Amino acid sequence: MKINNSHIWHSGSLYWPTTLTHIPSYPALQGHITTEVAIIGGGITGALCAAVLARSGIPTVLVEGQRVASGSTAANTGLLQFSNDTMLSELADKIGETDAVQFYGECRKTLTRLYKLANEIPYDTGFHVRSSLYCASTSSDVPRLFKEYSMLRKHGFPVEWGSPHNTGHHLPIRKPAALVTHGDAEINPIRFAHGLIAEAAHKGANIYENTVVEGVQRMGDKFVITTDFGEIIASRVVRAVSDVPGIESPSRIKPILKRSYALVTPANSLPASWPYDCMMWETARPYFYFRTTPDRRIIAGGIDENQADATNDTDYLFNRTLRLLEELGSLFPEKQWEAEHAWYGAFSESVEDLPFLGETAKQPGIFHAFSSGGNSTVYSMIAAEMLRNRILGQEHPMHALLSPERPAQPDSSAVKTV
Numbered sequence: 001m002k003i004n005n006s007h008i009w010h011s012g013s014l015y016w017p018t019t020l021t022h023i024p025s026y027p028a029l030q031g032h033i034t035t036e037v038a039i040i041g042g043g044i045t046g047a048l049c050a051a052v053l054a055r056s057g058i059p060t061v062l063v064e065g066q067r068v069a070s071g072s073t074a075a076n077t078g079l080l081q082f083s084n085d086t087m088l089s090e091l092a093d094k095i096g097e098t099d100a101v102q103f104y105g106e107c108r109k110t111l112t113r114l115y116k117l118a119n120e121i122p123y124d125t126g127f128h129v130r131s132s133l134y135c136a137s138t139s140s141d142v143p144r145l146f147k148e149y150s151m152l153r154k155h156g157f158p159v160e161w162g163s164p165h166n167t168g169h170h171l172p173i174r175k176p177a178a179l180v181t182h183g184d185a186e187i188n189p190i191r192f193a194h195g196l197i198a199e200a201a202h203k204g205a206n207i208y209e210n211t212v213v214e215g216v217q218r219m220g221d222k223f224v225i226t227t228d229f230g231e232i233i234a235s236r237v238v239r240a241v242s243d244v245p246g247i248e249s250p251s252r253i254k255p256i257l258k259r260s261y262a263l264v265t266p267a268n269s270l271p272a273s274w275p276y277d278c279m280m281w282e283t284a285r286p287y288f289y290f291r292t293t294p295d296r297r298i299i300a301g302g303i304d305e306n307q308a309d310a311t312n313d314t315d316y317l318f319n320r321t322l323r324l325l326e327e328l329g330s331l332f333p334e335k336q337w338e339a340e341h342a343w344y345g346a347f348s349e350s351v352e353d354l355p356f357l358g359e360t361a362k363q364p365g366i367f368h369a370f371s372s373g374g375n376s377t378v379y380s381m382i383a384a385e386m387l388r389n390r391i392l393g394q395e396h397p398m399h400a401l402l403s404p405e406r407p408a409q410p411d412s413s414a415v416k417t418v
């Protein structure tokens with residue numbers, strides 16, 4: 001059986017697979033196996049959950065319908081930031097300042113724990129600490145951005161204000177104003193996912209590829225997870241995929257499926273004037289952003305669209321790639337830009353720009369790891385730690401705020417119209 005998903009995750013020429021010299025492989029599940037936790041999905045979300053659980057000695061099985069990190073994770077451009085697509089000052093208007101600051105603070109602490117994890121696993125995950133230049137796209141966005149700077153500063157986040165020439169970085173970029181946050185990071189998402197899965201396997205987790213979950217059924221206090229050629233009996237199930245037969249999606253989780261575009265420039269194309277340890281994004285929605293690579297490429301992306309899938313439309317991809325190149329050209333007009341790889345991929349957003357993580361009263365034992373949005377890797381790490389805490393009987397500070405059963409915000413339908 002093939003995975004029956006309603007969308008294709010990506011198309012075009014992906015960059016990250018070219019950075020792997022060896023792709024580890026895992027067997028398909030045949031027969032029956034019993035475990036405490038069954039994780040469905042071998043993207044970055046499932047990989048983080050598997051590594052965090054296995055490192056805590058919790059018996060874990062992970063099943064992936066295709067190959068590890070072949071879904072949206074393969075299209076991910078690998079930026080990790082504590083800032084959400086919704087500014088802290090705007091999130092505070094929606095959910096209250098205390099909760100908004102707690103959420104931003106948790107994302108910041110989670111970045112530190114991701115750094116620690118990436119350093120502890122014996123694998124080059126491409127994890128590098130970076131700063132982010134957050135630019136005002138137009139002059140009219142400057143007051144909004146300054147309000148954000150003031151809010152971040154008030155709550156002790158590592159931020160500097162300045163038009164690019166006085167941020168201390170001497171940034172050669174043409175925008176009316178910018179703030180710089182510190183303590184963000186970049187990763188190679190495929191290498192990170194493979195490193196986490198290898199670590200989980202090393203710590204005793206069983207990993208299966210080419211194993212499609214066809215259904216999940218409760219049987220007393222256990223779950224029976226039926227795969228194409230086998231069966232898993234587990235006490236808990238982690239949903240690290242969009243949909244699985246037998247798992248009811250909580251009514252609050254209403255994913256908005258989007259397309260995002262990305263390209264990679266040739267090695268050594270990064271202008272010498274740009275600080276390689278700085279990523280860039282902006283206030284416009286949808287926004288343009290870029291990061292660098294150790295071999296001095298630029299990975300640029302954006303132009304998000306409300307499209308449910310990533311079909312193989314090459315003309316469309318060509319057109320959007322030209323638009324990304326034009327954006328790069330407007331920032332660095334002295335260079336002729338070209339793309340060595342260009343692709344587009346699907347990802348999910350939530351209307352509130354917050355992930356939905358945890359169990360529901362209706363289906364206890366099923367943990368939803370819906371890590372929405374462009375910052376989803378940070379949320380996937382929060383999911384992994386929340387899951388581990390739950391199994392170990394410990395509270396997690398984000399439990400109520402990110403619950404799939406949390407009350408809807410009164411204005412949540414008006415939050416984002418990208």
Ligand SMILES: Cc1cc2nc3c(=O)[nH]c(=O)nc-3n(C[C@H](O)[C@H](O)[C@H](O)COP(=O)(O)OP(=O)(O)OC[C@H]3O[C@@H](n4cnc5c(N)ncnc54)[C@H](O)[C@@H]3O)c2cc1C
Pocket residue numbers: 003009040041042043044045046063064065066067068069070071072073074075076077078079080211212213214240241242243244259260261262301344345346347348371372373374375376377378
């Ligand atoms: C162009 C682009 C750029 C992005 N940039 C960033 C970024 O900079 N930072 C960031 O944090 N996020 C970014 N994202 C978002 C990010 O890619 C995704 O949100 C994230 O990788 C999703 O990971 P995942 O593990 O949840 O899902 P996936 O990677 O899609 O993994 C789900 C897996 O489940 C498997 N599966 C599905 N159904 C079944 C089944 N029935 N049985 C078994 N297995 C099944 C699939 O094969 C798949 O491998 C970007 C997305 C795109 C498209």
